[in-house]
Amino acid sequence: MRMKIIISLLSLPLLLVFVQCHEKETDWWETTVFYQIYPRSFKDSDGDGIGDLNGITENLEYIKELGVGATWLSPIFKSPMYDFGYDISDFYAIQEEYGTMEDFERLLQKAKELDIKIVLDLVPNHGSNESVWFEEALKGHPKYYNYFIWEDGIVDENGKLNPPNNWVSVFRKSAWEYRKEVGKYYLHQFAIGQPDLNYRNPDVVEEMKNVIRFWLNKGIAGFRVDAIAHLFEVDKGLFGGKFPDEPLAQNRETNPDNYDYLDHIYTKDRKETVEMVYQWRDVLDEYKEKDGFTRVMMTEVYSSPQIVMEYFGDGDRVGAQMPFNFALIGDASGSSTAEELKYALDKFLTFKPIDKLANWVAGNHDNNRVASRYGVELVDGINMIVMLLPGVAVTYMGEEIGMVDGYVSWEDTVDPSGCNTDDPINYWKSSRDPERTPFQWSSGKNAGFSTGDKTWLPVADGYETLNVAAQKSTTRSHLNVYKQLTNLRRKPVFQHGRLESVAFNSDIYAFKRWHGGEIYVIVINLKNRIHSIDLTYFENVVGRLQVVLTDVRSQKSVGDFLDANKVKIIAYESLVLKVVETIRP
Known part of the structure; x- marks a missing residue:
């Protein structure tokens, strides 16, 4: 008979020290x-119903x-608010509804005292038709x-003036608008x-750098x-000085007013x-050269992984530190199997340059909330994925308490993506208002968001029990x-550790992180079924x-202590486990 020796992984300080010497x-x-x-x-501080x-x-x-x-911070710049800040009329000024430049500077100072960095939302693709730039352009100002x-x-056979080509707006209908002041679209x-x-x-390139x-x-x-x-359209000089039509997309979209009707080969990517x-990264790095502090750039690109990776750099020049990874938004949902989730999560890790970091984005102001897409049961599980996979974590406000999409009636809808459907029945399928409803601070008036009698969007139902104050008290x-996840991710094992992941079956997704003698296993049950899982599938995950x-x-x-070879996982359960003892024969 052979004797079994129990070895505590925490009793290997020499190994831990050795590995840490080589941490990046x-x-x-x-x-x-x-x-x-x-x-x-x-949060609305002055009672006007607007944060x-x-x-x-x-x-x-x-x-x-x-x-x-x-x-x-989503856009805070001066804007007529047709697209709620993403239509900027003055890139150098603060929107009056949000405050003053002095208010912003006070925010920066308070954030600095708390060691919180402030990142702004830059909207370089377009401006506003109420900007000085555009108003001067209509007057024929040669620069603007x-x-x-x-x-x-294009004038048709009936003498009717039509748009230059078939290009369609992301918000539906023609991407061209006629202005009689200049006689052009x-x-x-x-x-x-x-x-x-x-x-x-x-001049535009230099203006945006300024x-x-x-x-x-x-x-x-x-x-x-x-x-x-x-940002760029095709060079019309390559087509005889006229922007060409875009080809039809090879999908089931039949409405020519819808964005997906066309394959946007001339207006995207x-x-x-x-x-x-x-070039913009060069500007950011000008500042780092002066004070040694890195300014970060995150880019929003809903494209193929091959295209997204180009934003990191080309080997000679560097680009964004964080081209956003939307796998948890576009490639997976509550209906996904564990195999499908693993496939989605592996994609970015597979395509990214080996010396670049991944990032994890599960929600934002343009997509239904995590609790609404994946189900309230998986809020903690998705946050475990975002926080504990290798890379940078991004959280949309409210995901930390599991906020759900709010109901916004057709009459209360303000998002142009919803309004432009001209459909009072199905507008909600396109509207982004539901994920933008006011933050739920408490069970008080307007969920503690505002003391006003009316908020810019209605507060979501259920705020009386789903709010920050209630969750702080339990x-x-x-x-x-x-909060425990943000604390966990500070550990070296999550900052520097290696990754292995597996779909044990169609319900159970799990991943292992290990570094410096520590091993963690994260297990997520995506479905309403009970399983017994043998986690010794992972190397060195044995014992307790x-x-x-x-x-x-x-x-x-x-x-609690669990046996690695038979871990019972109940419906929708999510766990972070640590290997504390391994058995060596």
Whole structure:
């Protein structure tokens, strides 16, 4: 008979020290959590029903308590608000509803005191048709006229003037709008009020660099760059001076007013766009050369992984540190199997350059909330994935408490994506208002968001029990799970550790992180079925496992010990487990 020797993995300090000597030094952005704030919906400080900068400043301690190190603010610039800040009329000014430049500077100072970095949302693709730039263009100002993209219309056999070609706006219908002042159409790939800027004009290129420098000089830590894939259109000089029609998409879309009706080969994912990102990175790095502090760039690109990876750099030049990874938004949902989830999560890790970091984005202001897409049962499980997979974590405000999409009637709908459907029945399928409803602070009036009699969007049903105050007052809550996750991810094993993942069956997704003598296993049951899982599938995962963290519905408790070869997982259960003893024959 052979004797079995029990060895505690925690009793290997020499191994731990040896490995730590070889750990890569990390920059601030590589290990932090980015928390997206949609300012209009975060906190209203003056009772007008609209969130504002002072509301953010007053609640920065809450952000700090979450374990968050950086916040990304959706646009706060001066805007007529047709697209709620994504139609900017003055890139150098603060929207009056949100406050003043002094309010913003006070926010920056308070954030600095709390060691929270502030990242702004840059919207370079388009401006506003109420901007000084556009107004001067309509007057024929030679500089500002060329800030935009103009084209002659086409007169048909009946003498009717029509748009220059068949290009369609992301928000439906023609991407061209006629202005009699100049007798031409201007391009707007989004709302009519958002004329595209002309990046083939060097003056526009320099203007946007000046915008970037202006806000960097204020002390921000970088930018999230919106809708970057649409920045350049094809060079019409290659087509005899006229923008060509785009071909029909090979899908089931039959309505020519819908964006998906066309294959956008001339208006999206142009090579010149990536080059512009490299130029902007050069501007950010000008500042790092002066003070040694890295300014970060995050890019929003809904494209193939091959295209997204180009934004990292080309080997000679560097681009964005974080081309956003939307796998958890576009490639998986509550209906996904464990195999499908693993496939989606592996994609970014497979395609990214080996020396670049992954990032994990499960929600944002443009997509249904995690609790609505995956189900409330999986809120903690998805947060475990975002926080504990290798790379940078990004959280949309409210995901830490499991907020759900709010109901917004047709009459209350304000999002142009919903309004432009002209469909009072099915508008909600396109509207982004449901994921933008006010943040739920308490069970009080308007969920504690505002003291006003009316909020810009209605507060979601159920806020009386689903809110920050309620979750602070109970031990088992999504909020407390989230805080423990942000604390866990500070450990070297999650900052430097290796990864192995597996779909044990169609329901159970699990991954292992290991580093310096520590081994963790994260297990997520995606479905309403009970399983017994043998986690010894993972190398060196044998013996006893200790429960480190559970989802709020789990029947297990932190500190419980489980046998690695037979772990019972109940419906929708999510666990963080640590190997504490391994048995060697």
